Amino acid sequence: GQLTEFKRLEFKNVSFRYNEDSPYVLKNVSFVLEAGHQVALVGATGSGKSTILRLISKTYQDYEGSIQLNGIELSELSVDDSNHLFSLMMQDTFLFESTVHFNIALGKPEITHDAVRQAAKYVYADQFIEKLPEKYDFKLDKNGSNLSIGQTQLISFARAVAQGGQVMMLDEATSSVDSITEDLIQKAMQRLFAEKTVIAIAHRLSTVRHSDMILVLENGVIVERGNHDEL
Numbered sequence: 001g002q003l004t005e006f007k008r009l010e011f012k013n014v015s016f017r018y019n020e021d022s023p024y025v026l027k028n029v030s031f032v033l034e035a036g037h038q039v040a041l042v043g044a045t046g047s048g049k050s051t052i053l054r055l056i057s058k059t060y061q062d063y064e065g066s067i068q069l070n071g072i073e074l075s076e077l078s079v080d081d082s083n084h085l086f087s088l089m090m091q092d093t094f095l096f097e098s099t100v101h102f103n104i105a106l107g108k109p110e111i112t113h114d115a116v117r118q119a120a121k122y123v124y125a126d127q128f129i130e131k132l133p134e135k136y137d138f139k140l141d142k143n144g145s146n147l148s149i150g151q152t153q154l155i156s157f158a159r160a161v162a163q164g165g166q167v168m169m170l171d172e173a174t175s176s177v178d179s180i181t182e183d184l185i186q187k188a189m190q191r192l193f194a195e196k197t198v199i200a201i202a203h204r205l206s207t208v209r210h211s212d213m214i215l216v217l218e219n220g221v222i223v224e225r226g227n228h229d230e231l
């Protein structure tokens with residue numbers, strides 16, 4: 001049945017390649033994420049950061065080594081068993097051609113308008129939403145093309161919080177965003193890092209400063225680990 005409470009995620013010597021005839025993009029990756037803690041993934045483009053999140057979300061199944069969730073091998077759990085524990089914020093958020101409200105609540109009737117607003121406030125997304133014509137009823141174009149990239153990222157943060165997962169998985173966009181939105185994203189990241197269980201790809205020192213563990217990836221290998229003071 002479903003897991004009800006997130007306790008611990010452990011990677012033990014995990015190696016992974018996308019195809020049998022392509023090179024390994026993760027090599028012997030080991031780390032632990034405990035409830036209430038934060039793990040930050042840093043490293044150059046192509047170093048394997050997003051791949052780690054894709055394995056946790058079971059987008060790909062055929063890893064080598066062991067990934068355990070509360071002591072159970074991930075490959076023995078169904079997507080439904082594990083996925084409600086995680087709120088995933090990926091670089092390329094899927095946005096619906098619908099209202100801001102719908103995109104945060106994902107159409108779930110039990111997520112009330114108050115809950116949507118609270119989630120948006122929590123990640124500082126309400127500041128720009130309140131300025132939109134029709135605010136939470138503002139209709140997004142296909143792929144959110146009538147919003148900035150930074151704004152779509154704030155909506156995906158709000159969605160993750162509203163969906164109520166116990167672990168926040170964040171893949172912070174690298175795309176250049178305007179400085180005001182950038183500021184809001186940083187404030188949101190810092191709040192999530194201070195208050196939630198998080199595994200996140202972060203691009204700024206100010207965000208990772210507050211994480212318990214920073215993993216530095218290079219070509220699929222963890223070359224350094226420690227908190228901000230240790231590195």
Ligand code: ATP
Nearest residue numbers: 018019025043044045046047048049050051052091
């Ligand atoms: P970025 O900072 O650019 O987002 P990343 O650290 O998240 O980079 P990954 O997306 O994890 O990097 O990619 C790691 C490696 O795996 C790269 O060499 C990439 O080209 C390769 N890769 C990623 N996705 C696929 C895929 N679907 N099929 C084959 N190879 C892939």
Ligand code: MG
Nearest residue numbers: 049050091171
């Ligand atoms: Mg990535």
